[in-house]
Amino acid sequence: MNLDQIYAELTELANSGDPTFANAANFCGQLAQQAQAGQMSNEELTETLQDVQRQMNIIQDMSQMALKEKLNTCINGLIAIASAV
Numbered sequence: 001m002n003l004d005q006i007y008a009e010l011t012e013l014a015n016s017g018d019p020t021f022a023n024a025a026n027f028c029g030q031l032a033q034q035a036q037a038g039q040m041s042n043e044e045l046t047e048t049l050q051d052v053q054r055q056m057n058i059i060q061d062m063s064q065m066a067l068k069e070k071l072n073t074c075i076n077g078l079i080a081i082a083s084a085v
């Protein structure tokens with residue numbers, strides 16, 4: 001998954017109609033943009049994204065599992081990209 005695909009998935013999540021996932025997706029996108037602009041280190045990005053993952057782990061509602069998995073995939077992709085730089 002490349003950065004453009006991740007941004008597309010985050011946009012889809014942001015427009016999902018679920019406020020929890022919309023907010024998380026917007027936040028993750030903002031973090032990635034800040035890291036790209038050099039406003040935060042890759043380590044800070046990774047740590048903050050992992051915090052978002054931990055917060056999302058508490059969601060147990062089966063109707064939200066697809067959104068949760070999609071967000072998790074995006075976060076893992078961003079972490080992988082940040083780790084590769």
